[in-house]
Amino acid sequence: LVISDFFNFAEEMCNIFRETKEVRTGEVADYIPQLARVDPDKFGFSVCTVDGQSFNFGDAQELFCLQSSCKPINYCMVHDQLGEQKVHQHIGREPSGRSFNEMALNKDGLPHNPLINSGAIMSCALLKPELDMSDRFEHVLKTWEELSGGIRPSFNNSVYLSERKTADRNFALAYFMSESKAFPENTNLVDTLEFYFQCCSIEVTASAMANAASTLANGGMQPQTGQQIFDPNTVKNCLSLMNSCGMYDFSGEFAFTIGFPAKSGVSGALLIVIPNVMGIAIWSPRLDQHGNSVRGVEFCKKLTERFNFHNYDNL
């Protein structure tokens, strides 16, 4: 077993959960009414180890939308499909140091990385463009289902409709990339953007997301089903990017002080990977000024203080 005394470990995690629950700073995202209406005090937490041990605390069975936490999975999908070289002809792999929707491209006119909006829009453009939109979306849902060990995700159509209605910045980013010829030829921008909003509007529970995170912790093999979902090299590249770019413009600080790969979303989602050990999902909607879950970041700080989970901890 990767964690031999699982009971004690779970108890310690429960303590961190209770301490973190006291934190009530930050504000829920309010750029669309569906997110503004979410109960700010919700707090779900789930763990799944690479050998399939798991536990849940709080609101771990409630649905929330993926938002930016769809980005690492879409990147893995296009990476598996096209290979490292082709993907990175369209997307960089450098932190941007800017906010997630900043109007900025790298010196080649490409998105800085796949974990900010511009890069995630590009991943959507690259994802099985030869298929119908319905099959492209089904492919994403199916992948989440497999990553979660068979839990079918939901879709929040109200969130999708709101995303689409308030999408000026994302349209601007897409046209900006189109101007610099970053997309493959024949890319339909509206289809691509709508696909991106649909991916952001997929809903999962913390429990399902922790299973997905554990697949990334386990080199792409789902611990509960044994299915190899992504190539190990794809997962390695994805984790490198989550480590350097997963927390918006707090990524450098997060890598320095906390030191493991994670990806946040403005729904308050946080997908965490402790490589070769476990996946963790946290959902708590109040956000800090970067757009990261306040309790999520707080939880990670406590986690790294109490366990040797920092990449460069001396074991």
Ligand code: GLN
């Ligand atoms: N739907 C949001 C957007 O595209 C998602 C971004 C996020 O989670 N940071 O602006």
